[in-house]
Amino acid sequence: MKTLEERESPFEYSISDKPRTMTAPWLIQYDGQPMPIDIPAGAKALFDKKRQILHVHDNATGISITATPQVFVRLDYTQDFHDIEFVDLENLHIKLCGLYVNEGALQFEDNKVFEFSNIEMFRSACRLLSSPVFNPWQGYPELTPDRCYHMGNFETGELWIHPNQLAENPDTPVDETRGFLVKFLFRTNVPVPGWDRFDKKDVEIQPGLYSAEVIKSDEKTGEPITVKATGEEDGLMEFYEIFVPFDALETFRQAGDLEMGDALYRTHFDPRAHTDLALQAVQPPSKGLLGRLLGK
Structure with missing residues (x-):
């Protein structure tokens, strides 16, 4: 000291x-x-x-x-x-x-x-x-x-x-530019590709309701890059830490196979x-x- x-x-x-x-x-x-x-x-x-x-x-x-x-x-x-x-x-x-x-x-x-x-x-x-x-x-x-x-x-x-x-x-x-989106809910009607953090392998998220936490954003634009998905319905909790590219969710959303809502954004301080x-x-x-x- x-x-x-x-x-x-x-x-x-x-x-x-x-x-x-x-x-x-x-x-x-x-x-x-x-x-x-x-x-x-x-x-x-x-x-x-x-x-x-x-x-x-x-x-x-x-x-x-x-x-x-x-x-x-x-x-x-x-x-x-x-x-x-x-x-x-x-x-x-x-x-x-x-x-x-x-x-x-x-x-x-x-x-x-x-x-x-x-x-x-x-x-x-x-x-x-x-x-x-x-x-x-x-x-x-x-x-x-x-x-x-x-x-x-x-x-x-x-x-x-x-x-x-x-x-x-x-x-x-x-x-620095911090990611503006913090978390949101999404419901998918089709399987969504992801990555199992624990088993270290590719997986598919099955249709259902999930919460998504943004874990990586673009350092220059603040756009979300990767989210961590957690099942919100019975039978989906095994998907506890599945990483999903945000672009994949956006692609399915534009195709009408996925809905997003209840978004939480960063608060300025x-x-x-x-x-x-x-x-x-x-x-x-x-x-x-x-x-x-x-x-x-």
């Missing part, structure tokens, strides 16, 4: 010589229950109910967690894993999308249902990590050039494609509004009589 130098914070943190646990109404697990945050002895903690900030950082382990209703930021220099997740403002137990750095590799998390600008996502992460509340230590997570597809500078907000990738594919955009609200909450408390009168 690298040497951590603590930054000066506008907030006063509490410290206890005994381990403790903290929860917050805005930090919710997937099951709807409050998420407990363990605070080691000697770690610093902040719980501000009015501003809706929960923060814990431990200099001994290099772990920091900051949660507001808009964003969850975790820095873990022990595991060299750091992530920023944006939260659904109406359903606080749902994480939308974000980014993470795993052992020096920068990756974007779309949860397979969101579309966003990589540039804006990275810039929002940089803005958050410029705050001593979201990032209590000097410096930023380090990116390892030989492990990165995307490279970036957390201090300047600049994001670019690794030169090795550009050497192979000069037209690679920083803002702009991280800037969430970031603005989160940073407003952690602005330094106003000093003086006027600030106290205004409740700041």
Whole structure:
């Protein structure tokens, strides 16, 4: 773990010589229950109910967690894993999308249902990590050039494609095109050719109703290329992971032998509004009589 130098914070943190646990109404697990945050002895903690900030950082382990209703930021220099997740403002137990750095590799998390600008996502992460509340230590997570597809500078907000990738594919955009179609249902009246992932052989999907999840899309256009089909009727469940070319489905659809419906498309997400609200909450408390009168 690298040497951590603590930054000066506008907030006063509490410290206890005994381990403790903290929860917050805005930090919710997937099951709807409050998420407990363990605070080691000697770690610093902040719980501000009015501003809706929960923060814990431990200099001994290099772990920091900051949660507001808009964003969850975790820095873990022990595991060299750091992530920023944006939260659904109406359903606080749902994480939308974000980014993470795993052992020096920068990756974007779309949860397979969101579309966003990589540039804006990275810039929002940089803005958050410029705050001593979201990032209590000097410096930023380090990116390892030989492990990165995307490279970036957390201090300047600049994001670019690794030169090795550009050497192979000069037209690679920083803002990737994610497949716009996520999943759909289809009913076929004729057998459809596919590939059995487990048995590694060609198969035919028999007539019936299936759900289809898009697992591969064209990187430039976003058009679906391959789907994973799952049987939706009794007797079809043996076809659990059959890969089917989307073009084959489209051919049968145009011939009138297959119908598609209930399509789910990616949702656009702009991280800037969430970031603005989160940073407003952690602005330094106003000093003086006027600030106290205004409740700041």
